[in-house]
Amino acid sequence: MKIAIIGFGSVGRGVAEVLIEKRENLKRYLGNYKVVAVTDSKGGVFDEKGLNLREVLEMKRRGSLPKQTTSIEVVRELDFDVCIEVTPTNVEDGEPGLTHIKECLKRGIDVVTSNKGPLAVAFKELMKLAEKNNARLMFEATVGGAMPVIKLAKVDLAGNEIVSVKGILNGTCNYILSRMEKELLPYEMILEEAKELGIAETDPTYDVDGIDAGAKLVIIANAIMEIDAKFEDVERVGIADLTPEAFKVALENGYTIRLIAEATRDYLRVSPRLIPLNHPLAIYGTLNALEIETDLAGEVFVIGRGAGSRETASAIISDLICLSKSLRCL
Amino acid sequence: MLTMVVELEDKPGQLIKVLEPISKLGGNIISVTHRRDEITPLGRIPVRIAVQIDEKKIDQLIREIESRGICIRSYNRVKHTVTTSLLLIGHIIHTDLRSTVDAVDKTGFAEVVEMRIVMPELNKPSTSFIKLSAVNEEKLRESVRILKEVCSAKGIKVIEPL
Numbered sequence: 001m002k003i004a005i006i007g008f009g010s011v012g013r014g015v016a017e018v019l020i021e022k023r024e025n026l027k028r029y030l031g032n033y034k035v036v037a038v039t040d041s042k043g044g045v046f047d048e049k050g051l052n053l054r055e056v057l058e059m060k061r062r063g064s065l066p067k068q069t070t071s072i073e074v075v076r077e078l079d080f081d082v083c084i085e086v087t088p089t090n091v092e093d094g095e096p097g098l099t100h101i102k103e104c105l106k107r108g109i110d111v112v113t114s115n116k117g118p119l120a121v122a123f124k125e126l127m128k129l130a131e132k133n134n135a136r137l138m139f140e141a142t143v144g145g146a147m148p149v150i151k152l153a154k155v156d157l158a159g160n161e162i163v164s165v166k167g168i169l170n171g172t173c174n175y176i177l178s179r180m181e182k183e184l185l186p187y188e189m190i191l192e193e194a195k196e197l198g199i200a201e202t203d204p205t206y207d208v209d210g211i212d213a214g215a216k217l218v219i220i221a222n223a224i225m226e227i228d229a230k231f232e233d234v235e236r237v238g239i240a241d242l243t244p245e246a247f248k249v250a251l252e253n254g255y256t257i258r259l260i261a262e263a264t265r266d267y268l269r270v271s272p273r274l275i276p277l278n279h280p281l282a283i284y285g286t287l288n289a290l291e292i293e294t295d296l297a298g299e300v301f302v303i304g305r306g307a308g309s310r311e312t313a314s315a316i317i318s319d320l321i322c323l324s325k326s327l328r329c330l
Numbered sequence: 331m332l333t334m335v336v337e338l339e340d341k342p343g344q345l346i347k348v349l350e351p352i353s354k355l356g357g358n359i360i361s362v363t364h365r366r367d368e369i370t371p372l373g374r375i376p377v378r379i380a381v382q383i384d385e386k387k388i389d390q391l392i393r394e395i396e397s398r399g400i401c402i403r404s405y406n407r408v409k410h411t412v413t414t415s416l417l418l419i420g421h422i423i424h425t426d427l428r429s430t431v432d433a434v435d436k437t438g439f440a441e442v443v444e445m446r447i448v449m450p451e452l453n454k455p456s457t458s459f460i461k462l463s464a465v466n467e468e469k470l471r472e473s474v475r476i477l478k479e480v481c482s483a484k485g486i487k488v489i490e491p492l
Contacts (some may be wrong), residue, residue: 166492241487245448245457247417250489253415253459257489272492274417281492 001030001324002048002080004037006071006100007087008060011114011141012038014309015084015316016053022317029321038075041087041096043067046078075103082323084316085113086141091231094121105129105137112319114141114312120147120215120231123222138319139223143216144169144288146311147304151322153224153292160294162225166262167290168281169216171306172200172207173239173259176286177272181256184244197288201247204311209238210259210270217268224292229268237271250274256282331463332357332381332388333441334405336395337374344400348379351394357383360443363428376403380441412470413443416477418458420486422447433480440464440473 003019005012019026019035040060045051046069047283059065075083086089089098097115103286104111106129113119118126119139130137140150153162168174172194179190191208194200206212214234221227239259250257258281260273275282280301283289288306293299305311338344343363352359360380368376383391388407396402422430435441444461462477464470474490481488 237487241419241455243419243450243455243457245450246417246489249446249448249457249459252415255415255417255491257417260492272489274415274489276492279492 001033001082002050003033003035003082003084003320004039004074004078004080005035005084005086006037006039006074007085007097007115008038008056008065008215009039009086010309011086011312011316012040012084013057014313015086016057018310018313018317020053026317026321030324033314036080037069037078038065039069039071041071044069044071044074046074047321048079051074071100072103075100075109078276081109082320083109083111085115085118086316086321087110087115089115089171089215090117091120091211092117098122101126101137102129104134105133108133108135110136110138110323111186112138112316112323113142114139114316116142116212116215116219119222120218123219124228130250136323138317138323139219141312141315142219144290144302144304145171145306145308146314147288147290147302147306148291148315148318149220149290149302150223151318152300152302157292157294157297157300160296163293163295164262164264165217165220165290165292166260166281168258168283168288169213169290169306170207170210170259171286172204173210173213173284173287174283174288176208177200177239177242177256177258180242180244181247181251182284184248185239186244187242208240210234210236211261212262213261213270214268215328217270219261219292221263221268225263225265227263227265229263233268235269235271239272242272251277258282260293331361331443332383332391332405332407333378334381334392335376335378335403337370337401337403338377340369340373340375345377347378347398347400348395351391351398351423352379352381352383355375355383355387355391355394357381357387357391376400379434412467412487413461413463414470414474414491415459415461416474416491418460418481418486419489420455420481420484422456422458422486423449425486427431430477430480430484430486432465434473434477435464437469437473437476 037046043065094117098118221229255274261270289303365376398412431442443463447458463466
Protein backbone atom coordinates (compact mmCIF):
# COMPACT_ATOMS: atom_id res chain seq x y z
CA MET A 1 0.00 0.00 0.00
CA LYS A 2 1.40 3.37 -1.09
CA ILE A 3 0.23 6.24 1.10
CA ALA A 4 0.31 10.02 0.59
CA ILE A 5 -0.15 12.30 3.61
CA ILE A 6 -1.59 15.67 2.58
CA GLY A 7 -1.32 18.12 5.47
CA PHE A 8 1.39 17.81 8.08
CA GLY A 9 0.06 19.63 11.12
CA SER A 10 -0.50 17.88 14.43
CA VAL A 11 -2.88 15.26 12.94
CA GLY A 12 -0.59 14.44 9.97
CA ARG A 13 2.42 14.13 12.25
CA GLY A 14 0.42 12.00 14.69
CA VAL A 15 -0.45 9.58 11.88
CA ALA A 16 3.19 9.47 10.71
CA GLU A 17 4.35 8.68 14.25
CA VAL A 18 1.85 5.83 14.61
CA LEU A 19 2.84 4.45 11.19
CA ILE A 20 6.45 4.26 12.42
CA GLU A 21 5.75 3.13 15.97
CA LYS A 22 3.23 0.35 15.20
CA ARG A 23 4.75 -0.85 11.93
CA GLU A 24 5.03 -4.53 12.94
CA ASN A 25 1.42 -4.64 14.10
CA LEU A 26 0.00 -2.65 11.18
CA LYS A 27 1.86 -4.73 8.56
CA ARG A 28 -0.47 -7.60 9.43
CA TYR A 29 -3.37 -5.60 7.99
CA LEU A 30 -1.81 -3.18 5.53
CA GLY A 31 0.98 -5.36 4.13
CA ASN A 32 4.34 -3.77 3.53
CA TYR A 33 3.07 -0.20 3.45
CA LYS A 34 5.11 2.86 2.58
CA VAL A 35 4.46 6.57 2.66
CA VAL A 36 5.50 7.96 -0.74
CA ALA A 37 4.48 11.62 -0.30
CA VAL A 38 4.11 14.09 2.56
CA THR A 39 3.04 17.68 1.91
CA ASP A 40 2.10 20.75 3.94
CA SER A 41 0.69 24.12 2.90
CA LYS A 42 4.04 25.30 1.50
CA GLY A 43 5.70 22.27 -0.06
CA GLY A 44 6.36 18.58 0.28
CA VAL A 45 8.52 15.54 -0.34
CA PHE A 46 8.04 12.54 -2.62
CA ASP A 47 9.85 9.23 -3.05
CA GLU A 48 8.18 6.37 -4.89
CA LYS A 49 10.39 3.89 -3.03
CA GLY A 50 9.01 5.17 0.26
CA LEU A 51 10.06 8.11 2.43
CA ASN A 52 11.96 7.77 5.66
CA LEU A 53 9.20 9.15 7.92
CA ARG A 54 11.55 9.83 10.82
CA GLU A 55 13.58 12.13 8.57
CA VAL A 56 10.45 13.85 7.29
CA LEU A 57 9.25 14.45 10.86
CA GLU A 58 12.67 15.84 11.75
CA MET A 59 12.62 18.21 8.76
CA LYS A 60 9.19 19.48 9.80
CA ARG A 61 10.38 19.94 13.39
CA ARG A 62 13.21 22.14 12.17
CA GLY A 63 10.98 24.27 9.95
CA SER A 64 8.98 23.52 6.84
CA LEU A 65 9.22 20.67 4.35
CA PRO A 66 11.46 21.01 1.24
CA LYS A 67 9.67 22.31 -1.84
CA GLN A 68 10.13 19.14 -3.94
CA THR A 69 6.41 18.88 -4.67
CA THR A 70 3.05 20.40 -3.69
CA SER A 71 -0.25 19.03 -2.40
CA ILE A 72 -1.93 19.74 -5.75
CA GLU A 73 0.81 18.03 -7.74
CA VAL A 74 0.62 14.94 -5.52
CA VAL A 75 -3.16 14.54 -5.75
CA ARG A 76 -3.26 15.25 -9.49
CA GLU A 77 -0.22 13.48 -10.86
CA LEU A 78 1.78 11.24 -8.56
CA ASP A 79 1.32 7.51 -8.13
CA PHE A 80 -0.10 6.17 -4.84
CA ASP A 81 -3.03 4.07 -3.50
CA VAL A 82 -4.44 5.93 -0.49
CA CYS A 83 -4.56 9.63 0.35
CA ILE A 84 -4.63 10.68 4.01
CA GLU A 85 -6.12 14.18 3.75
CA VAL A 86 -5.52 16.01 7.02
CA THR A 87 -5.37 19.70 6.10
CA PRO A 88 -7.18 22.19 8.40
CA THR A 89 -10.98 22.47 8.35
CA ASN A 90 -12.71 25.29 6.52
CA VAL A 91 -16.52 25.14 6.72
CA GLU A 92 -17.04 28.06 4.31
CA ASP A 93 -15.99 26.35 1.08
CA GLY A 94 -14.18 23.21 2.27
CA GLU A 95 -10.89 24.25 0.66
CA PRO A 96 -8.15 23.28 0.17
CA GLY A 97 -9.25 19.82 1.33
CA LEU A 98 -12.24 19.65 -1.01
CA THR A 99 -10.04 19.92 -4.12
CA HIS A 100 -7.53 17.41 -2.73
CA ILE A 101 -10.25 14.85 -2.05
CA LYS A 102 -12.02 15.38 -5.39
CA GLU A 103 -8.81 15.03 -7.39
CA CYS A 104 -7.98 11.74 -5.66
CA LEU A 105 -11.49 10.29 -6.02
CA LYS A 106 -11.57 11.22 -9.72
CA ARG A 107 -8.45 9.12 -10.19
CA GLY A 108 -10.01 6.22 -8.29
CA ILE A 109 -7.72 6.75 -5.29
CA ASP A 110 -9.19 5.98 -1.84
CA VAL A 111 -9.19 8.82 0.69
CA VAL A 112 -9.09 8.81 4.49
CA THR A 113 -9.72 12.24 6.02
CA SER A 114 -10.05 14.07 9.34
CA ASN A 115 -11.06 17.27 7.54
CA LYS A 116 -14.65 18.27 8.36
CA GLY A 117 -14.88 21.09 5.81
CA PRO A 118 -15.21 19.13 2.55
CA LEU A 119 -17.78 16.73 4.03
CA ALA A 120 -19.85 19.43 5.71
CA VAL A 121 -19.91 21.39 2.45
CA ALA A 122 -20.29 18.67 -0.17
CA PHE A 123 -21.10 15.33 1.43
CA LYS A 124 -23.41 14.01 -1.27
CA GLU A 125 -21.28 15.21 -4.15
CA LEU A 126 -18.18 13.53 -2.73
CA MET A 127 -19.96 10.24 -2.07
CA LYS A 128 -21.32 10.19 -5.63
CA LEU A 129 -17.89 10.99 -7.02
CA ALA A 130 -16.36 8.16 -5.00
CA GLU A 131 -18.98 5.68 -6.15
CA LYS A 132 -18.64 6.69 -9.79
CA ASN A 133 -14.90 6.16 -9.73
CA ASN A 134 -14.99 3.02 -7.62
CA ALA A 135 -13.02 4.71 -4.86
CA ARG A 136 -13.82 4.97 -1.16
CA LEU A 137 -13.90 7.97 1.13
CA MET A 138 -13.46 7.24 4.84
CA PHE A 139 -14.00 9.93 7.47
CA GLU A 140 -14.26 8.41 10.96
CA ALA A 141 -11.74 11.02 12.19
CA THR A 142 -14.00 13.94 11.24
CA VAL A 143 -16.41 13.30 14.12
CA GLY A 144 -15.65 12.62 17.74
CA GLY A 145 -11.90 12.01 17.29
CA ALA A 146 -11.07 8.59 18.66
CA MET A 147 -14.68 7.95 19.69
CA PRO A 148 -16.21 5.46 17.23
CA VAL A 149 -19.32 6.86 15.53
CA ILE A 150 -19.41 6.33 11.77
CA LYS A 151 -18.25 2.72 11.58
CA LEU A 152 -20.13 1.93 14.79
CA ALA A 153 -23.38 2.98 13.13
CA LYS A 154 -22.63 1.66 9.65
CA VAL A 155 -21.00 -1.63 10.57
CA ASP A 156 -21.87 -2.70 14.09
CA LEU A 157 -25.39 -1.29 13.96
CA ALA A 158 -25.92 -2.20 10.30
CA GLY A 159 -29.60 -2.84 9.57
CA ASN A 160 -30.76 -0.42 12.24
CA GLU A 161 -32.43 2.82 11.36
CA ILE A 162 -30.75 5.67 13.21
CA VAL A 163 -33.71 7.63 14.54
CA SER A 164 -31.81 10.43 16.24
CA VAL A 165 -28.45 11.32 17.70
CA LYS A 166 -27.60 13.69 20.48
CA GLY A 167 -24.30 14.31 22.13
CA ILE A 168 -21.25 16.32 22.95
CA LEU A 169 -19.05 16.81 19.91
CA ASN A 170 -16.77 19.63 21.06
CA GLY A 171 -14.29 19.00 23.86
CA THR A 172 -13.36 22.67 24.25
CA CYS A 173 -16.93 23.72 25.06
CA ASN A 174 -17.39 20.75 27.34
CA TYR A 175 -14.24 21.69 29.23
CA ILE A 176 -15.43 25.29 29.66
CA LEU A 177 -18.95 24.28 30.74
CA SER A 178 -17.85 21.58 33.15
CA ARG A 179 -15.38 24.02 34.75
CA MET A 180 -18.10 26.70 35.02
CA GLU A 181 -20.30 24.13 36.73
CA LYS A 182 -17.62 23.14 39.25
CA GLU A 183 -16.19 26.60 39.99
CA LEU A 184 -19.24 28.83 39.33
CA LEU A 185 -16.88 31.32 37.69
CA PRO A 186 -17.66 33.60 34.73
CA TYR A 187 -17.33 32.32 31.19
CA GLU A 188 -14.57 34.78 30.28
CA MET A 189 -12.37 33.59 33.14
CA ILE A 190 -12.69 29.90 32.29
CA LEU A 191 -12.13 30.65 28.60
CA GLU A 192 -8.82 32.36 29.47
CA GLU A 193 -7.84 29.33 31.52
CA ALA A 194 -8.69 27.01 28.60
CA LYS A 195 -6.55 29.14 26.27
CA GLU A 196 -3.60 28.96 28.65
CA LEU A 197 -3.96 25.18 28.80
CA GLY A 198 -4.05 24.96 24.99
CA ILE A 199 -7.60 23.57 25.12
CA ALA A 200 -9.09 26.65 23.43
CA GLU A 201 -7.65 28.47 20.39
CA THR A 202 -6.60 32.14 20.56
CA ASP A 203 -9.72 32.81 18.49
CA PRO A 204 -12.21 30.44 20.12
CA THR A 205 -15.17 31.36 17.85
CA TYR A 206 -15.04 28.11 15.94
CA ASP A 207 -15.60 26.08 19.10
CA VAL A 208 -17.69 28.32 21.37
CA ASP A 209 -20.16 29.37 18.66
CA GLY A 210 -20.91 25.72 17.93
CA ILE A 211 -19.45 25.83 14.39
CA ASP A 212 -17.22 22.81 14.96
CA ALA A 213 -20.01 20.79 16.59
CA GLY A 214 -22.39 21.89 13.81
CA ALA A 215 -20.06 20.68 11.05
CA LYS A 216 -19.68 17.31 12.81
CA LEU A 217 -23.44 17.05 13.22
CA VAL A 218 -23.96 17.63 9.49
CA ILE A 219 -21.51 14.83 8.68
CA ILE A 220 -23.20 12.44 11.13
CA ALA A 221 -26.68 13.28 9.80
CA ASN A 222 -25.57 12.67 6.22
CA ALA A 223 -23.48 9.60 6.91
CA ILE A 224 -25.57 7.56 9.33
CA MET A 225 -29.07 9.05 9.09
CA GLU A 226 -29.07 9.64 5.33
CA ILE A 227 -30.33 13.18 5.81
CA ASP A 228 -29.32 15.48 2.96
CA ALA A 229 -28.24 18.29 5.29
CA LYS A 230 -25.82 21.16 4.84
CA PHE A 231 -24.03 23.30 7.39
CA GLU A 232 -26.53 26.16 6.92
CA ASP A 233 -29.33 23.83 8.05
CA VAL A 234 -27.97 23.67 11.59
CA GLU A 235 -29.76 25.88 14.12
CA ARG A 236 -26.84 27.10 16.20
CA VAL A 237 -26.56 28.75 19.64
CA GLY A 238 -23.17 29.14 21.32
CA ILE A 239 -22.10 29.11 24.97
CA ALA A 240 -20.73 32.65 25.40
CA ASP A 241 -23.89 34.04 27.12
CA LEU A 242 -23.94 31.45 29.89
CA THR A 243 -23.54 32.84 33.39
CA PRO A 244 -22.39 31.32 36.70
CA GLU A 245 -25.92 32.04 38.03
CA ALA A 246 -27.38 29.87 35.29
CA PHE A 247 -25.28 26.97 36.52
CA LYS A 248 -26.13 27.73 40.14
CA VAL A 249 -29.88 27.72 39.47
CA ALA A 250 -29.60 24.61 37.29
CA LEU A 251 -27.58 22.75 39.94
CA GLU A 252 -30.09 23.61 42.68
CA ASN A 253 -32.68 21.85 40.59
CA GLY A 254 -30.58 18.81 39.78
CA TYR A 255 -29.34 19.88 36.35
CA THR A 256 -26.22 21.04 34.62
CA ILE A 257 -25.70 22.70 31.23
CA ARG A 258 -23.83 21.23 28.24
CA LEU A 259 -23.54 22.14 24.56
CA ILE A 260 -25.56 19.44 22.83
CA ALA A 261 -25.59 18.64 19.13
CA GLU A 262 -28.83 16.95 18.15
CA ALA A 263 -30.09 15.57 14.85
CA THR A 264 -33.57 14.22 14.21
CA ARG A 265 -35.55 13.87 10.96
CA ASP A 266 -37.06 17.31 11.71
CA TYR A 267 -34.11 19.43 12.76
CA LEU A 268 -30.39 19.76 13.33
CA ARG A 269 -29.49 21.82 16.34
CA VAL A 270 -26.45 22.77 18.41
CA SER A 271 -27.38 24.59 21.62
CA PRO A 272 -26.78 24.66 25.38
CA ARG A 273 -29.26 22.33 27.10
CA LEU A 274 -30.28 21.44 30.63
CA ILE A 275 -28.98 17.96 31.44
CA PRO A 276 -30.02 16.00 34.55
CA LEU A 277 -26.91 15.55 36.71
CA ASN A 278 -27.27 11.77 36.61
CA HIS A 279 -27.63 11.62 32.80
CA PRO A 280 -24.79 9.92 30.90
CA LEU A 281 -24.28 13.11 28.85
CA ALA A 282 -23.37 15.05 32.00
CA ILE A 283 -19.68 14.40 31.34
CA TYR A 284 -16.65 16.38 32.43
CA GLY A 285 -13.46 17.72 30.84
CA THR A 286 -12.66 17.52 27.15
CA LEU A 287 -14.49 14.23 26.54
CA ASN A 288 -16.97 13.69 23.74
CA ALA A 289 -20.07 11.48 23.95
CA LEU A 290 -22.94 10.48 21.71
CA GLU A 291 -26.29 8.81 22.28
CA ILE A 292 -27.51 7.05 19.15
CA GLU A 293 -31.19 6.14 19.10
CA THR A 294 -31.98 3.21 16.82
CA ASP A 295 -35.10 1.26 15.89
CA LEU A 296 -33.74 -2.19 16.74
CA ALA A 297 -30.93 -1.74 19.23
CA GLY A 298 -32.63 1.01 21.24
CA GLU A 299 -30.13 3.55 22.58
CA VAL A 300 -26.41 3.05 22.17
CA PHE A 301 -24.05 5.32 24.03
CA VAL A 302 -20.39 6.03 23.26
CA ILE A 303 -17.90 8.18 25.09
CA GLY A 304 -14.27 8.92 24.30
CA ARG A 305 -11.59 11.41 23.49
CA GLY A 306 -12.72 13.82 20.83
CA ALA A 307 -9.44 15.48 19.91
CA GLY A 308 -5.67 15.15 20.10
CA SER A 309 -3.13 14.04 17.57
CA ARG A 310 -2.81 10.38 18.63
CA GLU A 311 -6.57 10.07 19.23
CA THR A 312 -7.34 11.37 15.74
CA ALA A 313 -4.62 9.10 14.34
CA SER A 314 -6.50 6.19 15.94
CA ALA A 315 -9.57 6.92 13.82
CA ILE A 316 -7.49 7.43 10.67
CA ILE A 317 -5.57 4.18 11.14
CA SER A 318 -8.81 2.25 11.70
CA ASP A 319 -10.18 3.66 8.43
CA LEU A 320 -6.94 2.72 6.69
CA ILE A 321 -7.23 -0.84 7.91
CA CYS A 322 -10.85 -0.95 6.76
CA LEU A 323 -9.74 0.06 3.28
CA SER A 324 -7.17 -2.72 3.12
CA LYS A 325 -8.54 -6.05 2.05
CA SER A 326 -7.69 -7.73 5.36
CA LEU A 327 -10.75 -6.46 7.22
CA ARG A 328 -13.95 -6.33 5.23
CA CYS A 329 -16.00 -3.79 7.05
CA LEU A 330 -17.43 -1.13 4.77
CA MET B 331 -54.08 20.19 39.13
CA LEU B 332 -56.95 22.62 39.33
CA THR B 333 -57.09 26.09 37.87
CA MET B 334 -59.97 28.43 38.59
CA VAL B 335 -60.92 32.02 38.09
CA VAL B 336 -62.85 33.55 40.97
CA GLU B 337 -64.38 37.02 41.03
CA LEU B 338 -63.52 38.86 44.21
CA GLU B 339 -64.91 42.07 45.56
CA ASP B 340 -62.28 44.76 45.78
CA LYS B 341 -62.05 44.87 49.57
CA PRO B 342 -59.89 43.25 52.23
CA GLY B 343 -60.51 39.69 53.42
CA GLN B 344 -61.81 38.28 50.16
CA LEU B 345 -58.87 36.21 48.97
CA ILE B 346 -58.57 34.40 52.31
CA LYS B 347 -62.06 32.96 51.75
CA VAL B 348 -60.66 31.09 48.78
CA LEU B 349 -57.27 30.18 50.18
CA GLU B 350 -58.50 28.83 53.51
CA PRO B 351 -60.47 25.89 52.11
CA ILE B 352 -57.57 25.02 49.81
CA SER B 353 -55.21 24.89 52.72
CA LYS B 354 -57.73 22.94 54.83
CA LEU B 355 -58.01 20.26 52.16
CA GLY B 356 -54.25 19.89 51.82
CA GLY B 357 -53.95 21.68 48.50
CA ASN B 358 -50.72 23.31 47.33
CA ILE B 359 -51.19 26.77 45.88
CA ILE B 360 -49.05 27.13 42.77
CA SER B 361 -49.98 30.63 41.71
CA VAL B 362 -52.40 33.47 42.43
CA THR B 363 -52.77 36.12 39.77
CA HIS B 364 -54.94 39.22 40.17
CA ARG B 365 -56.24 40.49 36.86
CA ARG B 366 -56.94 44.08 37.85
CA ASP B 367 -57.04 45.16 34.24
CA GLU B 368 -60.01 42.87 33.61
CA ILE B 369 -62.23 44.30 36.31
CA THR B 370 -65.89 43.34 35.82
CA PRO B 371 -68.80 45.81 35.34
CA LEU B 372 -69.76 45.15 38.98
CA GLY B 373 -66.26 46.10 40.08
CA ARG B 374 -65.10 42.58 40.90
CA ILE B 375 -61.56 41.52 40.19
CA PRO B 376 -60.92 38.22 38.45
CA VAL B 377 -58.26 36.21 40.27
CA ARG B 378 -56.73 33.16 38.69
CA ILE B 379 -55.62 30.46 41.11
CA ALA B 380 -53.71 27.28 40.28
CA VAL B 381 -53.76 24.54 42.89
CA GLN B 382 -52.22 21.12 43.17
CA ILE B 383 -54.75 19.01 44.99
CA ASP B 384 -55.98 15.46 45.31
CA GLU B 385 -58.43 14.84 42.44
CA LYS B 386 -61.00 13.37 44.82
CA LYS B 387 -61.17 16.57 46.88
CA ILE B 388 -61.88 18.98 44.03
CA ASP B 389 -65.70 18.82 44.23
CA GLN B 390 -65.60 19.39 47.98
CA LEU B 391 -63.26 22.35 47.52
CA ILE B 392 -65.56 23.99 44.98
CA ARG B 393 -68.53 23.56 47.37
CA GLU B 394 -66.56 24.99 50.31
CA ILE B 395 -65.48 28.06 48.37
CA GLU B 396 -68.98 28.72 47.00
CA SER B 397 -70.51 28.27 50.45
CA ARG B 398 -68.45 31.30 51.51
CA GLY B 399 -70.24 33.45 48.98
CA ILE B 400 -67.45 33.52 46.44
CA CYS B 401 -68.31 33.55 42.77
CA ILE B 402 -66.33 30.97 40.85
CA ARG B 403 -66.42 32.10 37.27
CA SER B 404 -64.80 29.00 35.87
CA TYR B 405 -62.62 26.12 36.85
CA ASN B 406 -61.05 23.21 35.13
CA ARG B 407 -59.27 20.15 36.26
CA VAL B 408 -56.31 20.01 34.03
CA LYS B 409 -54.62 16.68 33.89
CA HIS B 410 -51.21 18.17 33.48
CA THR B 411 -49.38 14.91 33.35
CA VAL B 412 -46.19 16.08 31.66
CA THR B 413 -43.81 18.73 32.88
CA THR B 414 -40.49 20.08 31.75
CA SER B 415 -37.91 22.47 33.11
CA LEU B 416 -36.19 25.30 31.29
CA LEU B 417 -33.71 27.98 32.11
CA LEU B 418 -34.17 31.57 31.00
CA ILE B 419 -31.24 33.98 30.94
CA GLY B 420 -31.72 37.68 30.27
CA HIS B 421 -33.63 40.73 31.41
CA ILE B 422 -36.60 38.71 32.56
CA ILE B 423 -38.21 41.21 34.93
CA HIS B 424 -37.73 44.34 32.84
CA THR B 425 -39.28 42.76 29.77
CA ASP B 426 -42.73 42.32 31.31
CA LEU B 427 -42.50 39.04 33.15
CA ARG B 428 -46.26 38.72 33.26
CA SER B 429 -46.68 38.71 29.50
CA THR B 430 -44.00 36.02 29.26
CA VAL B 431 -45.85 33.77 31.69
CA ASP B 432 -49.24 34.64 30.20
CA ALA B 433 -48.14 33.54 26.76
CA VAL B 434 -48.04 29.99 28.08
CA ASP B 435 -50.88 30.21 30.62
CA LYS B 436 -53.44 31.53 28.19
CA THR B 437 -52.99 28.55 25.83
CA GLY B 438 -55.39 26.57 28.01
CA PHE B 439 -53.36 23.40 27.52
CA ALA B 440 -50.21 24.37 29.37
CA GLU B 441 -49.08 26.58 32.18
CA VAL B 442 -46.14 27.83 34.12
CA VAL B 443 -46.27 25.94 37.42
CA GLU B 444 -43.04 27.06 38.98
CA MET B 445 -40.68 29.96 38.52
CA ARG B 446 -37.58 30.95 40.42
CA ILE B 447 -35.67 34.08 39.55
CA VAL B 448 -32.13 34.91 40.57
CA MET B 449 -30.86 38.44 40.01
CA PRO B 450 -27.12 38.80 40.44
CA GLU B 451 -26.83 42.60 40.09
CA LEU B 452 -28.91 45.47 38.83
CA ASN B 453 -28.80 45.71 35.03
CA LYS B 454 -27.09 42.31 34.73
CA PRO B 455 -29.05 39.49 33.14
CA SER B 456 -31.06 37.43 35.60
CA THR B 457 -31.65 33.72 35.51
CA SER B 458 -34.92 31.93 35.94
CA PHE B 459 -35.65 28.27 36.41
CA ILE B 460 -39.11 27.64 35.08
CA LYS B 461 -41.36 24.58 35.05
CA LEU B 462 -44.05 24.07 32.45
CA SER B 463 -46.92 21.60 32.69
CA ALA B 464 -49.11 20.51 29.83
CA VAL B 465 -51.81 17.99 29.07
CA ASN B 466 -49.57 15.85 26.85
CA GLU B 467 -46.13 15.66 25.24
CA GLU B 468 -47.23 17.31 22.03
CA LYS B 469 -48.83 20.24 23.82
CA LEU B 470 -45.78 20.52 26.03
CA ARG B 471 -43.55 20.89 22.97
CA GLU B 472 -45.98 23.43 21.59
CA SER B 473 -45.87 25.45 24.81
CA VAL B 474 -42.05 25.37 24.80
CA ARG B 475 -42.15 26.67 21.24
CA ILE B 476 -44.47 29.51 22.28
CA LEU B 477 -42.25 30.40 25.23
CA LYS B 478 -39.16 30.40 23.01
CA GLU B 479 -40.87 32.71 20.54
CA VAL B 480 -41.88 35.21 23.22
CA CYS B 481 -38.42 35.09 24.80
CA SER B 482 -36.63 35.44 21.50
CA ALA B 483 -38.57 38.67 20.82
CA LYS B 484 -37.48 39.94 24.24
CA GLY B 485 -33.84 38.93 23.86
CA ILE B 486 -34.12 36.29 26.58
CA LYS B 487 -32.07 33.16 26.04
CA VAL B 488 -33.92 29.87 26.60
CA ILE B 489 -32.00 26.78 27.60
CA GLU B 490 -34.13 23.77 26.85
CA PRO B 491 -33.90 20.41 28.52
CA LEU B 492 -32.41 17.46 26.69
